[in-house]
Amino acid sequence: MGFLFSSGTQSTTPTKLTGIPVQTSVQGVCCSLVFGQTRIAGNLIWYGDFKAVGVSSSSGKGGASSGKGGYTSYNYYASFIIGLCEGPIGSIGDVWNSTTLETLAKSGLSLFKGAVGQSGWGFLSTNHADQYLNYSGLCYVAVANYELDSSAAVPSFNFEVAGLCRTVSGQVDCDPKEVITYLLSNTDNGVGYPSDHIGDLGTYSAYCLASGFLISPAYTDQQTASEILKNIALLTNSEFYESEGKLCLAPYGDEAVSGNGVTYAPPTAPEYDLDDDDFLDSGDQNGPVRLTRARPADQYNYYTLEFLDRDNEYNVATTDPAQDLDAIQKYGLRMAGTQTAHEFCTKAPAQKSAWCLLQRQKILNTYTFKLGVKYIGLDCMDLVTLTDAALGLDKQWVRIKSIAEDENLDLEITAEEYLAGTGAAALTSWQTPNGYFADRAGSSGNCNVPVIFEPPGKLVQDLEIWAAVSGGSNWGGCDVYVSTDGASYKKVGEIQGNARQGVLAAQLPAGSKSDTVNPLSLDLSMSRATLLSGSETDFSLLNTLCYVDGEWLAYKTATLTGTYQYSLTVLNRGAYGSTISTHAAGAQFVRVDDFIFKYPYDSSLIGLPVYLKFVGKNLYGQAVQDIADVAVYTYFPTGIALTAAPGDIADLAASYYAGQLRLSWDAVDDWRDIDYEIRKGVSWDNSKFLFRTSLTHCPYWGDGTYWVAAHYRSPNGVDAYSANATSLVLADGMLTTNVIQSYDEQALGWLGTLTNLTSSGGYLYLTGADYSSGIYQVPTSHQVDIGRDAACNVLITYDLNGDSTKNDVLTITDILQVADILGEQLGLNISAQPQIRVKKDGGSWGDWQNYIPGEYYARCFDARILLGAASAELRAILQGFTFAVDVPDRTDTGTGVAIAAAGTTISYSSAFNAVPNLQITIVGGSAGDAILLSSQTVSGFTIQIVNDGSGVARSINWVARGY
Numbered sequence: 034m035g036f037l038f039s040s041g042t043q044s045t046t047p048t049k050l051t052g053i054p055v056q057t058s059v060q061g062v063c064c065s066l067v068f069g070q071t072r073i074a075g076n077l078i079w080y081g082d083f084k085a086v087g088v089s090s091s092s093g094k095g096g097a098s099s100g101k102g103g104y105t106s107y108n109y110y111a112s113f114i115i116g117l118c119e120g121p122i123g124s125i126g127d128v129w130n131s132t133t134l135e136t137l138a139k140s141g142l143s144l145f146k147g148a149v150g151q152s153g154w155g156f157l158s159t160n161h162a163d164q165y166l167n168y169s170g171l172c173y174v175a176v177a178n179y180e181l182d183s184s185a186a187v188p189s190f191n192f193e194v195a196g197l198c199r200t201v202s203g204q205v206d207c208d209p210k211e212v213i214t215y216l217l218s219n220t221d222n223g224v225g226y227p228s229d230h231i232g233d234l235g236t237y238s239a240y241c242l243a244s245g246f247l248i249s250p251a252y253t254d255q256q257t258a259s260e261i262l263k264n265i266a267l268l269t270n271s272e273f274y275e276s277e278g279k280l281c282l283a284p285y286g287d288e289a290v291s292g293n294g295v296t297y298a299p300p301t302a303p304e305y306d307l308d309d310d311d312f313l314d315s316g317d318q319n320g321p322v323r324l325t326r327a328r329p330a331d332q333y334n335y336y337t338l339e340f341l342d343r344d345n346e347y348n349v350a351t352t353d354p355a356q357d358l359d360a361i362q363k364y365g366l367r368m369a370g371t372q373t374a375h376e377f378c379t380k381a382p383a384q385k386s387a388w389c390l391l392q393r394q395k396i397l398n399t400y401t402f403k404l405g406v407k408y409i410g411l412d413c414m415d416l417v418t419l420t421d422a423a424l425g426l427d428k429q430w431v432r433i434k435s436i437a438e439d440e441n442l443d444l445e446i447t448a449e450e451y452l453a454g455t456g457a458a459a460l461t462s463w464q465t466p467n468g469y470f471a472d473r474a475g476s477s478g479n480c481n482v483p484v485i486f487e488p489p490g491k492l493v494q495d496l497e498i499w500a501a502v503s504g505g506s507n508w509g510g511c512d513v514y515v516s517t518d519g520a521s522y523k524k525v526g527e528i529q530g531n532a533r534q535g536v537l538a539a540q541l542p543a544g545s546k547s548d549t550v551n552p553l554s555l556d557l558s559m560s561r562a563t564l565l566s567g568s569e570t571d572f573s574l575l576n577t578l579c580y581v582d583g584e585w586l587a588y589k590t591a592t593l594t595g596t597y598q599y600s601l602t603v604l605n606r607g608a609y610g611s612t613i614s615t616h617a618a619g620a621q622f623v624r625v626d627d628f629i630f631k632y633p634y635d636s637s638l639i640g641l642p643v644y645l646k647f648v649g650k651n652l653y654g655q656a657v658q659d660i661a662d663v664a665v666y667t668y669f670p671t672g673i674a675l676t677a678a679p680g681d682i683a684d685l686a687a688s689y690y691a692g693q694l695r696l697s698w699d700a701v702d703d704w705r706d707i708d709y710e711i712r713k714g715v716s717w718d719n720s721k722f723l724f725r726t727s728l729t730h731c732p733y734w735g736d737g738t739y740w741v742a743a744h745y746r747s748p749n750g751v752d753a754y755s756a757n758a759t760s761l762v763l764a765d766g767m768l769t770t771n772v773i774q775s776y777d778e779q780a781l782g783w784l785g786t787l788t789n790l791t792s793s794g795g796y797l798y799l800t801g802a803d804y805s806s807g808i809y810q811v812p813t814s815h816q817v818d819i820g821r822d823a824a825c826n827v828l829i830t831y832d833l834n835g836d837s838t839k840n841d842v843l844t845i846t847d848i849l850q851v852a853d854i855l856g857e858q859l860g861l862n863i864s865a866q867p868q869i870r871v872k873k874d875g876g877s878w879g880d881w882q883n884y885i886p887g888e889y890y891a892r893c894f895d896a897r898i899l900l901g902a903a904s905a906e907l908r909a910i911l912q913g914f915t916f917a918v919d920v921p922d923r924t925d926t927g928t929g930v931a932i933a934a935a936g937t938t939i940s941y942s943s944a945f946n947a948v949p950n951l952q953i954t955i956v957g958g959s960a961g962d963a964i965l966l967s968s969q970t971v972s973g974f975t976i977q978i979v980n981d982g983s984g985v986a987r988s989i990n991w992v993a994r995g996y
Contacts, residue, residue, distance in 0.1 A: 064171065065118035066222055067196030068212045069249025070126070070205035071378050072347035074191050075115035075174070081161060082112040082178065085185070109185040112156065112177040117192060118251075119222055120147010120172040126193035127346070134346070136706070139727065140190075141179065147172030170221070193347070196251075201293060203525055206247035206378065209269050210238035213262060213282070224258045232281035236297070240284035241269050243297040244385065248376040249341075268338075268374050270389040274413035283414035285393070285432075287453035291657075294524055300416050305408070306428060308420040313403040313443055320423035323401040332394040333369040334360035340374050340383035352380065355387040357394075398450040400431055406442040416451055474656050477649035480504045480511060481559045484534060484621045485645065485668045486580060489609035490677025493631075494704040496639075498670060500630045501580075501623040502647050503531035503560035509652035513630055514660060516644040519667075522660060525632055528647070533562035533624035538598065541581065541616040546607055553581070553588065553601040555622055564591040564599050564624065572605050582620035585611045610677070636748040639672040676751055679703050679743035682759040687733075694733040694763060695886075701743040701755070710744040710754070713737050717758040721833060732886035735830030735915075738762050773946050773996070774817040775917035778809070786810045790900070790911075797911040799900055804908045810897035817894040817918040821943045822874045824888045825918050829896055832913035835863035862903035865911065870895045894918050920946060925993040929956060934984035936967065936977030941993060945971045949995025956988040 062076055085107045125137045125144055137144060145151055145168065153167035154175045174192070181187065198211040214234065217226040241247070246269040252261065266273055271284040287299045305311070312321035334357040342350035351371060360367075369390070377383040400419060404411075411417070411433060418428040431448035438444055484501040502511060510529040514522040535557035544551045557564070567577040572589040579586055579601075589603035607613040623629070634643065645666045650657045680701045687696050701707060708727045714720030717740045724731070725744060742758040778785065783792050789807035791800040799807045819825065867884035871891030878895065896916040900909040925941045941949075948971055955962055961980045968975040978987040 063253070063255050064116070066252040067118045067122065067194045067249075068198050068215070068251070069207040069247070069378070070193065070195045070199070070343075071249040071251045071341060072127075072129075072191055072193050073118060073251050073253060074189070075117045077187060078114050078116040078168075078173065079157075079164065080111055080113035080187070081164075082110070083185075084110050086110065106183075109181040109183075110178045111181060111185075111187070112175075112179065113187060114154065114168075114173055114175045115142075115190060116168070117172045117174065118147070118194060118196065120145075120151075120170055121149075122146050122172045122197070123195035123199060125174070126195065128193070129191035129346070130188050137174070138706070140176075142174040142176045142190075145171075145173050145175065194251075196249075201242065201247060202523060204247055204293065206249045208238055209241045209246060209248050209265050210234045212248060212250065213265060216258060216261060217280070226280070230279055232276060232279040234282055237269075237271055237282045237284055239295045240271070240286050240290075240297040242293040242295045243290040244270075244286065245292055245382050246270070246386070247293075247382060249378045250376040265376065267390075268376055268386045270386065270393075272414060276412045281412075281414075285389070287451070303416040303418045303430060304411065305417045306420065307402075307404070307417050311404060311408075312421075313405060315401075315403050320421055321402055322419060322421040322424055322426065324424055325399045325401070327397045327399075329360065329397060330364040331367075332360065332397070333367050334364070334391070334394065335366055335368040336387045336391045337369075337371045338374040338377070338383045338387045338390075339371050340377040340380065342380065343378040347378065350380065352384045352387045355384070355391040357391060395452065396449050399434075400448050400450070402446055402448075404444045404446060406444070408444060409442075411436065411444070411446070417448070419448075475507050475651050476656055477508045477511075477651040477658065478505045479658075479663060480508060480647045480649055481534065483645075483647060483666060484532075484580070484623050485666060486583075486623075487671060487673045489585070489611070490674040490705075491609055493674050495633045496636060496670070496672060496674055498632045498634055498643065498645075498668060500528075500632070500645065500647075501532035501534045501628075502528055502630060503534045503562075504649055506561075507651050508649055509654060511647040511649045512657065513632070514646040514648060515632065516646075517638065517641065519642070519644045519665070522644070522646060526630060528628075528630050530628055531560040531562065532628040532630075533557065533564070533626065534560040535562065535597075535622045537581070537616055537618050537620045537622060539618050541620075543613055543615045544604070544606060546605070546613070548604040548606050549602070551604070553586075553604060553622075554594075555599040555601065557597040557599065557622075561597055562624065563597075564601070566591045572603060575605060575608055578608070578625040580623040580625055582616045582622075583611065584614060584616070585609050634670055636672060636675070638670050639747075639749055640669060643668050643670060672747055672749065675705065675745065675747035676753050678753055678756045679705075679707050679745055681755045681757045682709070682741045682743060685741055685759045685761050687761060687763055695730055696733070696739060696741065696761065696763070697730040698741060698759070700729050703743065703745070705745050707743050707745045710742050712740040712758075714740070716740075717742065717760075733763055734886075735832070736763060773819055773918055773920045774815070776811060776815045776915065778811060778815075778914040778916065779912065783809065785812045785815070785897075795912075797900075799902060799908045799910075804905050805902055807900045807909070808897055809900075809911060809914065811895065811916055815896075815916065817916075819892060819894075819918065819920050819946060821923075822890065822892050823921055823923070824890045825894070825920055826887070827869060827884070827889050827894060827896075828886065828915075828917045828919070829867040829869070829884050829898075830913070830915045831865055831867060831898055831911065833863065833865045833900075834910045834912055835902065835907055862907055863909040864901040865909065866899045866901075868897050868899060920996045922994065922996050925949070927989070927991045929988050930991065932976060932978050932987050932989055934977075934986045936965075936975055936984065938968075938973060938975045939991070940973035941971075945993070945995040947971060947995055949993040952992045952994075954990045956990060958987060959985075962987065 065073055067073060087107055128135050128137050128140045128142070130140055143154070145154070147170055149170050151167055151169060153165055156175065156177045157165040195205065198207045198215055199205060200211055201208050214231065216223045217231055218228050248265065262273065266282060269284070270286060271282055273280060273282050275281065286297060289299060290297050309321065315321050315323065317323055336355040338352045339349055340352065341347045374383050374386060377386070413433050413436060415433050416430055417433065418430055419426045420428055430451035432451045433446055433448045435447045436444055481503050486499055488497060488499055510527065512524055513526045513528060515525045516522040535555050538554040538556045541553050542551050567589055569589065571577050572587055575587040577587045579588065584606065585608040587605040587608065588601040590601070592600045592602070594600050645668065646660055646663050648658045648660050648663055680703065682701065683699045685696065685698045687694055708725045709729070710725045711723045711731050712720035713723055713734065715738065720740050723734060738760055740758045740760045742755040745753045747753070779795060783797060787797065787809055789799060789801035790797045790809055797809055801807065868881045869884045869889065870879050870881045871889050872878045872893040874892045881897065898911065898914055900911060902909050927939060930939065948969060951969060951974060953964055953976065955964070955978060959980060962985065963979050965977045965979055966974055967977065976989070978985050
């Protein structure tokens with residue numbers, strides 16, 4: 034039972050997958066239509082080039098076995114195309130890679146927007162010409178050699194698509210009119226309804242724009258056109274009808290409303306005042322007008338809508354309840370059930386739609402009556418008044434819902450009560466309203482001088498201009514207009530209510546970070562604002578954040594000292610890297626809260642004037658000022674948010690990956706497109722620049738101290754780095770098992786080919802006319818031939834320094850401390866790029882390629898290094914260059930090999946690089962058989978089987994293990 038105590042190792046090698054588990058590819062699925070901006074999933078429409086790359090590791094070093102066994106895992110790669118929707122789209126915003134949020138660039142996906150006749154994916158044209166399609170009119174993304182996870186599955190991608198019909202200035206959502214027109218008239222993706230059969234939708238468009246009923250629907254499943262259109266009309270408080278052979282759409286809106294640069298004016302008077310002189314005999318003994326009244330107890334009194342929340346990654350959200358508390362108290366709760374309204378991607382229009390649906394439930398009375406042919410000009414959705422003494426109707430406003438024409442051309446009309454119009458007069462007469470009404474036309478007055486500033490990078494996720502705006506007692510807010518030329522202005526938003534704005538009532542001296550000595554005296558009369566004290570947590574976490582004349586600070590205690598007068602004490606000063614300084618009496622103060630207006634801007638505006646106008650309105654949102662009458666405020670954006678230092682690198686570590694040492698670290702959370710800079714040397718400031726990468730790992734480039742910092746370069750060329758670079762010392766960069774060749778070129782005297790290089794004092798340095806570039810290539814004798822094709826680990830290390838061409842290289846003790854004319858370290862302005870080329874068995878040398886530590890599959894290996902300098906004033910100096918090739922183990926076998934009595938010579942399939950270990954087993958041997966090996970080389974062995982001193986014919990199994 035000794036096998037129970039065997040010291041052998043149990044294999045831990047996982048099963049190698051042989052293909053992609055395709056779970057998201059559906060044949061025959063409809064192509065999505067995306068309007069506005071929303072989130073959709075894609076459909077996998079092509080994949081190929083699947084490959085599994087084995088990654089081996091061993092706990093032993095060198096050629097000897099450690100006796101602990103090995104482990105092989107696999108990395109999986111594939112190329113694929115994901116179809117998204119009909120094109121052409123505008124752009125792709127966020128990308129959800131399973132649960133990870135990233136940009137399209139970071140995902141590595143290439144976007145094809147879906148133009149008709151667009152060019153196809155070049156990768157397919159080059160590598161799979163028989164499968165090449167340009168997918169005209171289809172928006173899709175594609176990627177080649179994408180690294181899959183351990184299950185070899187394509188990630189679950191979702192995309193924020195800026196799709197069709199985005200015509201509203203300053204908005205990503207659509208005017209519903211544009212969506213409806215597209216669905217009706219488009220001959221490719223719509224129903225092909227003739228354009229001349231579509232009525233004027235201008236009033237409907239004005240209502241939706243002014244009311245904020247902007248939509249971003251994505252139609253990913255098959256639906257009937259009528260179902261889609263009726264739902265849009267329902268959610269936007271409107272109704273379709275037919276008039277004179279045209280399809281029309283009218284809103285139910287009965288109040289004037291402005292927004293998005295347009296104003297909707299509801300009908301101000303009915304078309305006709307109808308009474309007994311107009312009605313035809315309906316045959317009803319109760320009179321010409323028949324009344325049908327719905328039971329109030331049957332009406333819904335509670336509505337909620339389900340929408341997609343753009344602010345929460347387009348996850349499903351529900352509006353606040355729209356409820357009639359009086360009806361609930363009288364008749365009990367009558368819930369309409371949560372209705373799906375995924376056409377909305379923000380809460381405001383969804384909430385308004387829910388209230389409109391609730392309000393429609395208050396319409397209880399329906400009237401039916403007949404009119405003569407002279408009223409043939411009436412249309413559905415028109416307003417008329419009804420006067421009928423029998424029903425107690427006296428100019429009751431009603432809205433026509435349907436018109437039926439009988440054989441006598443008489444019109445049977447069904448209408449619903451129009452509550453908002455009760456008591457109004459027809460066009461021919463006006464009724465003067467009586468009683469008190471608020472002065473909604475009162476002037477707002479101009480706003481106070483606003484505080485315009487920019488937030489630091491830690492407060493935003495984009496470049497933004499902030500404005501704190503307030504006004505007098507009748508000032509209720511303003512529309513914000515922006516211009517970049519001072520002539521043409523565009524509305525970019527709206528402010529409702531005062532920001533907490535004021536001035537310093539006394540000087541605030543410069544103090545310490547935690548300032549318990551100097552009080553901040555405030556006068557907030559201009560905005561009539563109030564302040565509350567905060568806790569110790571609010572103080573330390575900057576929850577009571579304020580902006581004072583360029584300095585950011587927070588406070589703990591707010592003490593009222595007079596009407597709108599405060600003293601703020603216990604100050605947390607100099608927040609977000611701002612300067613603690615003295616602020617004079619009268620300096621501007623802002624309490625930073627939700628009433629601050631925020632305007633995102635493009636980096637191209639940095640340093641250029643931006644003109645702002647704040648067009649006031651009164652407390653009722655009316656009496657809007659003329660834009661020509663308000664002051665212009667000019668601001669020059671600085672892009673300060675871009676200059677904030679990215680966070681420090683965390684969890685910097687080294688591990689072996691595919692036999693090579695690799696640095697890795699955690700990604701720094703930053704809204705900018707940051708990358709990571711890697712240097713090598715004694716300190717960050719006195720290190721050699723290696724490279725920058727957007728990845729969170731980098732290869733080993735020789736022993737030494739590595740420094741890593743997050744980096745961002747702003748559009749105007751300003752570099753921002755982590756406040757503290759993180760370092761790690763690395764050595765023994767390659768797990769070696771069978772290093773067949775290793776050459777230290779410097780120790781061997783630089784025996785290779787020198788191009789624009791000169792050897793002096795054991796070093797190579799740039800020469801030539803401009804000192805800008807040079808090449809060292811190892812000699813032919815140092816090219817490595819392992820005798821067979823195999824995946825070999827190749828390690829190249831080098832030592833690079835630099836100097837000024839005006840200096841004597843042999844007299845400088847510390848090259849990296851020599852500064853150029855710009856004061857920068859020379860190590861940041863010189864470069865070295867190792868390169869490698871390989872040759873497979875029976876082939877020729879391939880092209881030179883930039884060396885990246887890792888495995889290369891070939892038989893022969895050659896190396897060189899390219900040196901460079903940023904200018905003719907600089908010179909690169911190569912002080913060391915090492916080239917090594919590590920060969921994997923191999924096994925050769927023979928089974929049932931016949932051995933002659935006189936002996937047999939057996940050759941290996943190819944020569945080993947060293948004499949291998951040999952194991953021989955006699956098949957079906959006899960007692961007394963013995964093995965005689967007369968020769969054993971890297972190419973094979975000679976064997977004879979003897980018994981009692983004489984050769985005998987036998988069969989053997991053999992195994993040779995080596996490299």
